[in-house]
Amino acid sequence: MTSADASGAPRVLDAELRLHRGDFELDVHLRVEPGETAALLGPNGAGKSTIVAALAGLLQLEHGVIKLGGRVLDDPAAGIFMSPDQRRIGVVFQDQVLFGHLNALDNVAFGLTSRGMRRTEARERAQAWLDAMDLGDLGHRRPRALSGGQRQRVALARALACEPDLLVADEPLGSLDVTARNRLRRNLAAHLSSGRNGGGSAHAVPLRGAGDVPRLLITHDPADAFVLADRVHILEHGRLTQSGTPDELRRAPATAYAADLSGINLVRGTADSGEITVTPDGGTSSEGGSRRGAVLLHAADSTVRGPVLATIHPRAIALHRERPSGSPRNVWRTTAEAVEPLGDITRVLLGSPLALTADITPGAAHELLIRPGTSLWVSVKATEVELAPDSRD
Amino acid sequence: MTSASASQDANHSDRRSMRRSPQELPPWPVAILAAVGVVLFALPVVGLAARTPWTGLWTHLSSRFVVDAAVLSVVSSVAAAIVAAAVGVPLAWVLARVDFRGRSVVRALVTLPMVLPPVVGGAALLFALGRRGVVGGPLHDATGLLLPYSIWGVILANAFVATPLVILTVEGALRNLDRRYENAAATLGASRLRVLWRVTLPMIGPALGVAVVVAWARALGEFGATVTFAGNLGGRTQTLPLAVFVALEADRDAAVAVSLVLVALSLGLLIALRDRWWPSR
Numbered sequence: 001m002t003s004a005d006a007s008g009a010p011r012v013l014d015a016e017l018r019l020h021r022g023d024f025e026l027d028v029h030l031r032v033e034p035g036e037t038a039a040l041l042g043p044n045g046a047g048k049s050t051i052v053a054a055l056a057g058l059l060q061l062e063h064g065v066i067k068l069g070g071r072v073l074d075d076p077a078a079g080i081f082m083s084p085d086q087r088r089i090g091v092v093f094q095d096q097v098l099f100g101h102l103n104a105l106d107n108v109a110f111g112l113t114s115r116g117m118r119r120t121e122a123r124e125r126a127q128a129w130l131d132a133m134d135l136g137d138l139g140h141r142r143p144r145a146l147s148g149g150q151r152q153r154v155a156l157a158r159a160l161a162c163e164p165d166l167l168v169a170d171e172p173l174g175s176l177d178v179t180a181r182n183r184l185r186r187n188l189a190a191h192l193s194s195g196r197n198g199g200g201s202a203h204a205v206p207l208r209g210a211g212d213v214p215r216l217l218i219t220h221d222p223a224d225a226f227v228l229a230d231r232v233h234i235l236e237h238g239r240l241t242q243s244g245t246p247d248e249l250r251r252a253p254a255t256a257y258a259a260d261l262s263g264i265n266l267v268r269g270t271a272d273s274g275e276i277t278v279t280p281d282g283g284t285s286s287e288g289g290s291r292r293g294a295v296l297l298h299a300a301d302s303t304v305r306g307p308v309l310a311t312i313h314p315r316a317i318a319l320h321r322e323r324p325s326g327s328p329r330n331v332w333r334t335t336a337e338a339v340e341p342l343g344d345i346t347r348v349l350l351g352s353p354l355a356l357t358a359d360i361t362p363g364a365a366h367e368l369l370i371r372p373g374t375s376l377w378v379s380v381k382a383t384e385v386e387l388a389p390d391s392r393d
Numbered sequence: 394m395t396s397a398s399a400s401q402d403a404n405h406s407d408r409r410s411m412r413r414s415p416q417e418l419p420p421w422p423v424a425i426l427a428a429v430g431v432v433l434f435a436l437p438v439v440g441l442a443a444r445t446p447w448t449g450l451w452t453h454l455s456s457r458f459v460v461d462a463a464v465l466s467v468v469s470s471v472a473a474a475i476v477a478a479a480v481g482v483p484l485a486w487v488l489a490r491v492d493f494r495g496r497s498v499v500r501a502l503v504t505l506p507m508v509l510p511p512v513v514g515g516a517a518l519l520f521a522l523g524r525r526g527v528v529g530g531p532l533h534d535a536t537g538l539l540l541p542y543s544i545w546g547v548i549l550a551n552a553f554v555a556t557p558l559v560i561l562t563v564e565g566a567l568r569n570l571d572r573r574y575e576n577a578a579a580t581l582g583a584s585r586l587r588v589l590w591r592v593t594l595p596m597i598g599p600a601l602g603v604a605v606v607v608a609w610a611r612a613l614g615e616f617g618a619t620v621t622f623a624g625n626l627g628g629r630t631q632t633l634p635l636a637v638f639v640a641l642e643a644d645r646d647a648a649v650a651v652s653l654v655l656v657a658l659s660l661g662l663l664i665a666l667r668d669r670w671w672p673s674r
Contacts (some may be wrong), residue, residue, distance in 0.1 A: 056580050084579035097577045101595040110591070111581030162581060 009070030010034055011165050013214040016064035017054050026050050026238040032166075032214035032231075039217045039225035041261060042235030048218045049094075051235075052170045055216070056091050057084035068165050085114070090164030094171040096155040098143035104130060104154045105139030111162035129157040170218045185227060185388070222261040223311060223388075234258045250357065259342045263314035263357045267297065271387055274302035276310055278354065297354075298329035299385040309388045316384035317358035319348065320377040321368055328379035336374045339365065346370075350378060438656060445653050446646040453650035461628045462636035462651075466613055469544060469632060473551030474609035480552070481559030481608070482601070486589075488560065489567035500564075504557040506618075515550055515621025522549070522622075546623035547630050551612035558611055559604045566600035567593070603666055610662055614655065 013032040020026065026047045032038040042048050053059035055066060057073065060081055066073040068089070073082045098107050105126050112122035130139050133153040143151055152172060159167060173185060219225050225232045226246045234242045234249070234257065242254040246262070253259035269278040276297040297310060318324070324331060338349040346365035348358045358378070360368075370376065419427065446453065453459065488500050506514050522529035522540045533539050540546045570593065578592045579585075594601065616634040623630040625639065633651055640648035 056576070058576050058579070083585075084576070085582045085584055087580070088582070089580060091577065091580045093573060093577055095573075097571075097573045099574060099578075099592060099596075101598070110578065110583070114578070114581055114583040114587055158581065 011069040011213050012067075013055075013166050013216070014065075014067040015055065017051060017061060017066070018063035019050070019054065019059065019061050021050065024050070024238060026054075028235065028238070028240050030216075030233065030240070032216055034214055035212050036231060037215040037217060037229045039219060039229030039232045040235055041219055041222060041225040041232055043220060043257065046235045047238040048220070048235060049170070050238075052091065052168055052218055055166070055168055056089055057082060057087050071165075088162065088165045090159030090162055090167045092152075092155050092159045092167070092169040092172050094174050096143070096151045098151055098154055098158070100143055103140050103142055104135065104146065104150075107143065107154055108157045108161050111158060115162065126157075126161060129161050130154070133157050165213055167213055167215045168218065169216070171220070172217070173221070173224055174219075185224065222264045223266070226262070226264065226266060227309070232262075234261070253342065256343055259345065259347065259359075263347060263359055265312040265314060265317075265356045267310040267312065267354065267356075269297065269308055269310060270306065271299070271304050271308040271310075273305075274299050274382070276308060276385070276387070297380075297385055298382040299387050300383040301385075301387045304387045311386040311388065312356065312380060312384060314347070314357045314359035315345075316380060317350075317356060318379045319358055319360060319364070319368060319370070320379065323377050324379045326379075329382040330378075330380040330385070332378055334376055334378050336370050336372055336376055338372055339370050341365075350376070354378075438660075441649060441652055441656060444649050446649065449646065450650050450653075453644075453647040454654065456647065458627065458640075459633075459636060459647060459651055462631050462633045465544065465547065465628075465631065466633040469547040469551055470609055470612040470615075472548045473555050473612035473615075474605050476548065476552040477556040477559045477608040477612070478601070478605050481556045481604070482563050482594075484556075485560045485563035485567060486593075489564045500560075503560055506554045507557040507561075511554055511615065511617025511619075512621050514553055515618035515623075518550060518553060518618065518622040541622055542624045542626060542630060544623075544630065547619055547632060550618040550622040551615045554615050554618055555608035555612040558608045562600055562604035562607070563597065566597040566604075570596055606662065606666060610659055614659070 011034045013030065015028075015030045017026055017028045017030065024045075024047065028047070028051060030038070030040075030051070040048055040051065050059065054061055054074070061074045061076050063076060065075040065077070068087070071082070072078070072080050073087050074080065098104075099110065102110065105123060108126035108129050109119075109122040112125055113119055117125070127136070127139060130136050133156065135150060135153055135157070138146060138150060143154070146154065156169075156172070159169075217224065217228055230245065232244065232246055232249055233240050234255070236255065236257055242249060242258050249258060249262040253262045267276070267278055269276040271277075276299060278297060299310060318328070323333075332353065334353065335351045336348050337351040337355075340347045340349070341362060342359075344362075345359045346362045348360060348365070348370055350356045350358060356378070368374075368376070484503055488496060488503075519526065519541060521527050522532070524530065524533055524539060524541070529540060538545075540549055574596060575588050575592055578588045583591065613632075614634055615632070616638070619630070619632060620635055620638075625631050625635050631639070633655060637648045637651050637655070640651065
């Protein structure tokens with residue numbers, strides 16, 4: 001499986017999107033490399049759906065150009081507009097948008113027969129995709145008879161079955177409840193990054209995954225973006241306000257929104273009865289692993305076991321000069337590594353044993369006399385440590 | 394049972410065993426007027442049933458006069474329903490999806506037969522498509538085809554009054570349809586025609602089905618436009634409603650018998666459709 005498209009050009013998405021709808025103006029330059037997962041992270045109304053529509057060809061650009069590999073999909077200046085059915089862009093829509101009048105198998109086969117594949121062959125391939133998504137037995141079910149997570153996987157299979165040159169996932173986890181989100185995030189991570197899914201041994205039909213195409217994840221949830229994406233683009237009011245790796249965004253958020261999103265602390269570890277043994281930092285510094293040895297975190301949720309991803313909001317971390325008394329289950333001593341005033345909040349980056357980000361008011365920062373190197377006590381209530389099964393191996 | 398209460402039962406069938414809440418009971422003026430309404434519609438049916446010659450019913454229904462009319466009615470109404478769907482669905486699509494100047498004028502024009510007296514509609518058809526009509530004249534000269542006073546005229550007159558029902562119902566269904574399903578199909582590589590055939594039409598299927606059945610029922614009962622445009626020629630253009638009208642003078646029992654069949658057919662149809670009349674359900 002190569003990263004080149006049919007014309008031999010590398011599958012790169014290079015899009016300069018400029019259009020307006022009413023008062024809203026979109027002006028975004030987006031580039032996604034083959035094999036890269038880029039997240040487009042922004043609040044509601046930032047223009048995420050408009051970008052999806054423009055890429056998919058459901059909306060025409062006013063200015064700019066969309067290039068995918070060697071193909072020009074939209075170029076108003078040159079009078080080029082390729083219709084959606086010609087673009088070979090796999091879209092996983094928000095709320096899945098599965099065809100209610102077709103069963104899961106025919107939903108997946110729809111794109112294949114649309115491209116002229118014969119029905120029996122298309123169904124065979126669709127079945128292989130369902131098998132790869134662990135949905136092999138559910139092909140006969142209509143979408144309404146599937147769970148949210150199952151529908152999500154059918155939607156992903158439907159998009160991938162067409163072997164698109166670009167995969168766009170629009171809030172793929174948006175309509176799911178928290179538990180399903182966490183479970184599916186892991187699933188999605190696996191399917192997004194694998195070059196082949198279920199190919200080889202189990203199936204006669206080799207399946208090409210999305211491993212070698214550019215992938216764009218549209219989301220308003222920082223956890224999705226920071227866990228799944230290699231690169232995060234922050235979209236506000238129709239413009240990209242910042243782009244970078246999750247790590248870069250954490251260190252130097254450019255806007256209040258970015259600061260709020262990128263401060264989310266993600267800690268990997270192994271959970272058992274509400275106790276999390278934090279994994280010694282295995283190159284996951286972007287998610288704030290521990291620096292040395294095993295650290296124990298307490299979480300209120302005692303149901304999750306095994307590898308977990310613990311989420312701690314930076315505002316949930318309290319800092320003290322003296323050892324705090326009271327109820328917080330998680331109390332430890334650390335040093336402030338950096339102090340960054342970000343307007344309404346002051347961000348404190350904490351050092352070992354757990355590299356975390358804490359957001360406090362500038363007043364509190366002043367009162368605590370926090371400077372780089374200041375020795376501090378950290379407290380986090382167990383109820384503020386949210387657990388999700390780990391999504392990455 | 395009125396169809397309104399039938400639909401209530403359908404909606405609440407899963408908790409039929411529960412006691413009715415006071416909110417479900419109508420205030421007394423509503424109850425009285427609703428009862429008057431039921432009586433108003435039930436009386437004619439009762440009158441018809443009371444006047445029916447039950448013993449000789451089959452003799453009347455199997456007479457040559459009735460059978461000819463019934464065959465013609467079935468053939469022409471089915472054909473009219475097909476024409477109504479073939480023309481009405483594309484028109485509904487255009488009206489629902491294409492934003493063009495004069496759309497409301499076009500919509501008013503194509504739904505005009507719903508409010509026009511059918512006799513006027515038939516006369517207008519005659520002026521347009523009759524032997525000396527604006528279009529009918531040249532058409533006859535060129536092909537020898539003459540629409541009035543033929544089964545083609547019956548079908549055309551029926552379709553004329555039935556198509557607006559398809560247009561309105563399907564347009565409503567198309568407007569209610571979530572466009573994202575069609576968008577999804579397009580991104581999956583489906584051509585616009587394939588999207589229409591494989592996604593749009595199946596998704597509005599229930600509404601489309603109702604529209605066609607209602608159009609068919611309307612065509613079956615059509616009188617005014619048919620008698621004006623196609624005439625009342627026994628065995629050629631005399632449909633069941635026309636036969637009833639003629640028989641009222643000549644053979645009242647036969648008229649009542651045929652009427653009863655038409656009433657039973659329509660009532661059965663409406664009960665079968667129940668609240669599916671409105672596609673937004």
